[in-house]
Amino acid sequence: MAPCSLFLDSTEVNAVRKHDPSHLNQCSTFDILTACIWRCSTIALKPNLESQVRVIFPVNVRAKLSPSLPTGYYGNAVVFAEAITMARKLCENPLGYAIELVKTAKANVTMEYVRSYIDFVVIKDKPDANRVRCYSPADVTHVGFEEVDFGWGKAIYGGLANLWNGPNPMPASSYTSFSNGKGKNGIVASILLPKVTHEIFMKELKGTLKGHAIGDLSTTPI
Numbered sequence: 405m406a407p408c409s410l411f412l413d414s415t416e417v418n419a420v421r422k423h424d425p426s427h428l429n430q431c432s433t434f435d436i437l438t439a440c441i442w443r444c445s446t447i448a449l450k451p452n453l454e455s456q457v458r459v460i461f462p463v464n465v466r467a468k469l470s471p472s473l474p475t476g477y478y479g480n481a482v483v484f485a486e487a488i489t490m491a492r493k494l495c496e497n498p499l500g501y502a503i504e505l506v507k508t509a510k511a512n513v514t515m516e517y518v519r520s521y522i523d524f525v526v527i528k529d530k531p532d533a534n535r536v537r538c539y540s541p542a543d544v545t546h547v548g549f550e551e552v553d554f555g556w557g558k559a560i561y562g563g564l565a566n567l568w569n570g571p572n573p574m575p576a577s578s579y580t581s582f583s584n585g586k587g588k589n590g591i592v593a594s595i596l597l598p599k600v601t602h603e604i605f606m607k608e609l610k611g612t613l614k615g616h617a618i619g620d621l622s623t624t625p626i
Contacts, residue, residue: 406599410609411582412437413590419613422501431503434543435510437579437593439502440612442539445575445597446494446621448605449537453489457537459506460486469517483521485509491537499612542578552583563615 420436440461462482468472473481487509494502501558550558575597582592597605 405596406602407598408595408602410593410595411584411590412593413584413588416613426583433542433545434579435506437591438539438541438577439499439506440487440609441501441541441577441593441595442506443494443499444608444612445539445595446491446537447608448597448601449575451491451497451537454491455491455537456488457491457494457539458488459509459541460484461509461541461543462585463510465513468515468518469515470587483513483518484572485513485537491553538576539577541579543579545579545581550583567605584624623624 417433417437420440438459438461442457455482461484461519463485464482466481469481487505489501489505575595577596578593578594581589582590583589595605
């Protein structure tokens with residue numbers, strides 16, 4: 405597995421948004437970026453088309469809890485959402501299919517889901533993160549890394565130092581707010597993929613953006 409970084413500004417994100425079907429026009433940037441990278445990376449990895457593929461990502465549930473968390477609690481309040489489909493369906497259907505899967509996975513995180521998730525963690529200790537054919541993104545664009553100043557000036561990058569690389573390493577991403585050398589604000593998606601798939605992944609991504617210029621794929625982590 406090898407890391408690479410991709411910078412996308414609002415123009416490029418909007419180019420992906422044009423693939424969003426009319427009945428899914430309320431998609432967030434996370435929805436479309438996750439769907440796009442999940443689909444493109446799956447095509448690049450060339451799994452058995454009759455096998456299952458999945459995406460799993462953390463969801464903030466602070467606003468969903470009843471009763472709410474006590475005042476002064478600053479710990480995590482996240483559970484993991486998951487979407488599963490067949491590789492053939494993900495690769496051969498339009499991008500809107502993947503977007504709908506991501507949106508549905510998020511919508512399924514209800515209070516009932518949270519309670520069931522907590523019970524599962526108590527019984528099983530924790531969800532099995534050692535998955536195969538699984539893409540795992542994490543969105544930290546709203547954490548505020550770009551505003552942190554410890555006396556050394558503005559932060560250049562804030563995110564994961566090393567993407568997960570366990571016994572069965574899986575494609576993973578970290579989405580971080582970033583301003584490039586030209587002063588454009590956007591998102592850096594740090595992606596962990598087998599190095600031999602980088603070229604195919606980039607080709608699929610460019611095809612999705614349909615001619616819109618995109619940031620270079622860098623194999624040097626930002």
